[in-house]
Amino acid sequence: MSLELSDLDRALLNGDFGQAAASAMSLLTGFAEAIGASSLLDISRAHIDGCLYHGEVNLDFVERLAAAGGRARVPTTLNVGSLDLIHPELVRLGPNERAPRLRLMQAHEALGCVASFTCAPYQTSFRPKFGEQVAWGESNAIVFANSVIGARTNRYGDFIDLSCALTGRAPAWGLHLSENRLGQILFRLARALDSRAASDGLYVAVGLLIGAASGEAIPVIEGLPPPRDEDQLKALGAAAASAGAVGLFHAVGITPEAPTLADAFGGRNPQRIVEIGPDEVARALRQLSSAPDGAPLAAICLGTPHFSRTEWDRFLPLLRSVAPKSGVPIYVNTGRATLAELERERLLAGLEEYGLVVVADTCTYVTAILERLDGVVMTNSGKWAHYAPGNIGVQVAFGEIEDCLASAASGRVVRTASW
Amino acid sequence: MVRTGRFLVAGEAEAFALVLAEPLSFWGGVAVESGAIIDQSHPDRGKNVAGRILVMPGGRGSSSAASVLAEAIRLAVAPAAIVLARPDPILTVGALVARSLYGRVCPIAVCAIEGIATGDRVRIAAASAEVAELHIWR
Numbered sequence: 001m002s003l004e005l006s007d008l009d010r011a012l013l014n015g016d017f018g019q020a021a022a023s024a025m026s027l028l029t030g031f032a033e034a035i036g037a038s039s040l041l042d043i044s045r046a047h048i049d050g051c052l053y054h055g056e057v058n059l060d061f062v063e064r065l066a067a068a069g070g071r072a073r074v075p076t077t078l079n080v081g082s083l084d085l086i087h088p089e090l091v092r093l094g095p096n097e098r099a100p101r102l103r104l105m106q107a108h109e110a111l112g113c114v115a116s117f118t119c120a121p122y123q124t125s126f127r128p129k130f131g132e133q134v135a136w137g138e139s140n141a142i143v144f145a146n147s148v149i150g151a152r153t154n155r156y157g158d159f160i161d162l163s164c165a166l167t168g169r170a171p172a173w174g175l176h177l178s179e180n181r182l183g184q185i186l187f188r189l190a191r192a193l194d195s196r197a198a199s200d201g202l203y204v205a206v207g208l209l210i211g212a213a214s215g216e217a218i219p220v221i222e223g224l225p226p227p228r229d230e231d232q233l234k235a236l237g238a239a240a241a242s243a244g245a246v247g248l249f250h251a252v253g254i255t256p257e258a259p260t261l262a263d264a265f266g267g268r269n270p271q272r273i274v275e276i277g278p279d280e281v282a283r284a285l286r287q288l289s290s291a292p293d294g295a296p297l298a299a300i301c302l303g304t305p306h307f308s309r310t311e312w313d314r315f316l317p318l319l320r321s322v323a324p325k326s327g328v329p330i331y332v333n334t335g336r337a338t339l340a341e342l343e344r345e346r347l348l349a350g351l352e353e354y355g356l357v358v359v360a361d362t363c364t365y366v367t368a369i370l371e372r373l374d375g376v377v378m379t380n381s382g383k384w385a386h387y388a389p390g391n392i393g394v395q396v397a398f399g400e401i402e403d404c405l406a407s408a409a410s411g412r413v414v415r416t417a418s419w
Numbered sequence: 420m421v422r423t424g425r426f427l428v429a430g431e432a433e434a435f436a437l438v439l440a441e442p443l444s445f446w447g448g449v450a451v452e453s454g455a456i457i458d459q460s461h462p463d464r465g466k467n468v469a470g471r472i473l474v475m476p477g478g479r480g481s482s483s484a485a486s487v488l489a490e491a492i493r494l495a496v497a498p499a500a501i502v503l504a505r506p507d508p509i510l511t512v513g514a515l516v517a518r519s520l521y522g523r524v525c526p527i528a529v530c531a532i533e534g535i536a537t538g539d540r541v542r543i544a545a546a547s548a549e550v551a552e553l554h555i556w557r
Binding site: 023026027031033034035036049055056057058060061064137155156157158159160390 | 427428447481482484485486489490506507508509511513515517519520521
């Protein structure tokens with residue numbers, strides 16, 4: 001199959017829109033040919049996962065586009081960086097490590113990207129609508145956009161997400177096309193799990209289980225209890241994209257492309273059916289924890305993905321009522337826009353006495369923030385629990401938010417939720 | 420033996436083959452400063468991709484593999500070329516970025532890989548911008 005370019009594509013490639021757009025288009029066509037796409041399509045937004053510093057090549061790439069006058073052609077948000085620009089003192093890096101990380105974030109802004117620095121762009125004013133074609137990076141954002149909103153993106157990443165932003169185009173392939181969005185594997189939840197409807201742990205566990213068992217196929221969940229809010233689906237998707245390569249899931253009766261089981265599969269039969277019962281859920285959650293109950297705590301880490309306003313509104317009264325005084329820091333990652341709102345309403349005043357440390361623009365498992373790495377860190381995030389041991393070398397205990405706060409109060413891992 | 424394939428990134432190279440039975444993710448799988456395979460679960464862990472014709476069924480895993488391959492090309496510890504049974508867009512992007520930034524070409528070709536063994540001498544020639552010609556001898 002050969003790639004057919006539109007007049008606009010050819011003009012972009014020929015440099016009619018500047019040298020930066022031309023080199024972005026050249027990369028995009030190379031990518032499109034490698035995946036066998038037959039044409040490109042218009043996108044209305046992009047989200048760029050390019051601000052984490054992996055090496056000089058990332059900086060060279062973005063700074064060269066900026067020097068050539070590159071500008072995003074569609075509204076474009078930025079994922080987390082390696083620094084907290086709002087609270088610079090939180091990140092424990094020397095000046096030589098700081099400088100290229102700061103330049104990388106600034107070079108993206110110079111391309112006209114919005115300095116959102118959040119992994120939850122779907123909970124900002126840049127949230128796409130149902131059916132919108134977008135080009136998003138960041139695995140949890142991709143799965144949320146596709147599944148919970150019904151916007152359409154493939155799993156974009158390094159260099160290509162930015163090439164889409166600078167051209168406003170993406171290859172017409174994969175999850176952009178209706179025929180590739182139908183379910184393939186059915187995960188059936190046991191009725192016994194209904195009683196745990198409000199429990200955050202259930203959504204994390206289901207995410208881990210579908211992520212590990214789906215491979216490249218699209219999972220459909222039947223029998224998922226109606227979530228309390230979209231943040232439970234956000235936790236499910238983030239866990240699924242950490243444990244596997246999930247870019248889209250359907251939850252029957254809950255997500256927009258799956259009003260019924262037949263809709264989710266487009267009338268076809270599932271390739272495979274997997275039953276999920278209480279034992280599978282319990283085992284998945286146990287595997288997230290490498291630390292036993294009673295272990296002394298070094299920190300609590302919440303907000304992976306970034307805490308939404310709804311999550312703050314639930315968390316803050318709990319924090320005030322538990323009022324932990326053990327000295328264990330409670331790190332909460334959130335987007336700078338959400339943080340500004342909380343500060344405007346003076347909702348965070350005095351909470352540092354309970355150990356609250358708010359982190360913006362980055363995340364506690366991708367950069368050097370934690371004061372101590374020698375003890376156990378407790379988290380309510382399946383994603384954090386999955387990546388932190390490898391990334392920053394800590395021991396993890398997973399627990400729901402109530403247990404995280406009870407543990408913060410006692411200074412040791414306490415778990416009351418009996419899975 | 421001579422084989423034809425399709426270029427994802429066109430170019431010429433000649434080196435000894437390193438044939439992997441399993442796909443390798445460059446991100447978390449290859450040490451960017453040395454080219455050593457560090458993926459704990461990979462059967463070829465401990466071998467080194469630098470300067471070899473890397474032959475494998477396909478790529479795998481995170482899109483960050485594009486950054487790692489591009490950075491390895493910049494640091495001159497990348498494979499001399501990559502031969503894949505299945506096209507891989509992420510490795511393609513990594514090689515295209517390094518070519519455009521540093522003018523260093525790590526050709527990537529797609530062709531049948533059966534019968535190529537580690538230690539075979541492989542020469543990749545460009546019959547055209549799209550068609551790769553692989554000469555393999557031992």
